[in-house]
Amino acid sequence: HAKSLGRNNYQFYTEKLNQYATRHVQLEAGLKKALQDNEFHLVYQPKFNVETQQIVGLEALLRWESQELGIISPVEFIPLAEETGMINQIGNWAINQACCQLALWHGQGFEHIAVAVNLSARQLKADIISTIEVALAVSGLPAHALELELTESMIMGNPQDSVAVLSQLKALGLTIAIDDFGTGYSSLSYLKRFPIDTLKIDQEFVRDITEDPDDAAITSAIITLAHSLELNVVAEGVETQEQLNFLRDGGCDQVQGFLLSKPLTAINCLALLNQEKNS
Numbered sequence: 001h002a003k004s005l006g007r008n009n010y011q012f013y014t015e016k017l018n019q020y021a022t023r024h025v026q027l028e029a030g031l032k033k034a035l036q037d038n039e040f041h042l043v044y045q046p047k048f049n050v051e052t053q054q055i056v057g058l059e060a061l062l063r064w065e066s067q068e069l070g071i072i073s074p075v076e077f078i079p080l081a082e083e084t085g086m087i088n089q090i091g092n093w094a095i096n097q098a099c100c101q102l103a104l105w106h107g108q109g110f111e112h113i114a115v116a117v118n119l120s121a122r123q124l125k126a127d128i129i130s131t132i133e134v135a136l137a138v139s140g141l142p143a144h145a146l147e148l149e150l151t152e153s154m155i156m157g158n159p160q161d162s163v164a165v166l167s168q169l170k171a172l173g174l175t176i177a178i179d180d181f182g183t184g185y186s187s188l189s190y191l192k193r194f195p196i197d198t199l200k201i202d203q204e205f206v207r208d209i210t211e212d213p214d215d216a217a218i219t220s221a222i223i224t225l226a227h228s229l230e231l232n233v234v235a236e237g238v239e240t241q242e243q244l245n246f247l248r249d250g251g252c253d254q255v256q257g258f259l260l261s262k263p264l265t266a267i268n269c270l271a272l273l274n275q276e277k278n279s
């Protein structure tokens, strides 16, 4: 009996492995032609000033709608794009698209809005400086309206190189945010060595802020830390009014999350900006 069970487990395992491998091959083939087939678009998730609840910025998030495979989450395709190196082309597309879209909205009376683009580690190693220079020049977007979101692990992979690249980016006039702050395993010393403007508190801490005293303590500590270092602090994944109240009372600068707005298509985002302006 044990023997047959073992064999079944083995069959189950190889079947899962085959399914996984097939999916991987399909995704990789799909990704290769996704750019030329226009299968990517950006959605924009607003960041709100906690006090005024006005929109101060937008985070551009990549979406892939594959002809063959349907809608695929960035959580699934970004790691694959990173692995294969395709993230450089896809990421460049996202940077250019976000800059052009924002420049358009600046021209429509929303000059106070900034846009943030997420970067992958491989993009830092590629020619990110000239990519950004070209995107700003082509779009006409002022550099101060562009923010880049990087994770701790990305910049700690090669701290020396990162300091150099981030300094060059800062020299262009844009701002740098640390995404998913607190979930890496890095020492805090990089915070004083890198030219950073903003910390984004990971939604992992925000989720249980009102029930778990540990998460509440960590979140409060991050807000205090950010402000002592004269950094802006944003909370991600705010889903309830109770979480928002906690963050407001704790002095958090900005919030982002489903409570105030999900990521929006460009059309819906402009509608929201107009609605806010006219209210």
Ligand code: C2E
Pocket: 045, 060, 061, 062, 073, 074, 075, 078, 091, 094, 117, 118, 119, 120, 149, 179, 180, 203, 236, 237, 238, 239, 256, 257, 258, 259, 263
């Ligand atoms: P991220 O940059 O930390 O983005 C936040 C993610 O949380 C987004 O998922 C967003 O839709 C989701 N989110 C926002 N508010 C809430 C909330 O209240 N509750 C919950 N449960 N989730 C919320 P998304 O769009 O699936 O993106 C996942 C990740 O994919 C991003 O995490 C980012 O690391 C990566 N990504 C997305 N677009 C790009 C891109 O253009 N380039 C690169 N390199 N990475 C990207």
Ligand code: MG
Pocket: 059, 118, 149, 179
């Ligand atoms: Mg982000």
Ligand code: MG
Pocket: 179, 180, 200, 202, 203, 236
């Ligand atoms: Mg994040």
Ligand code: MG
Pocket: 180
């Ligand atoms: Mg994340």
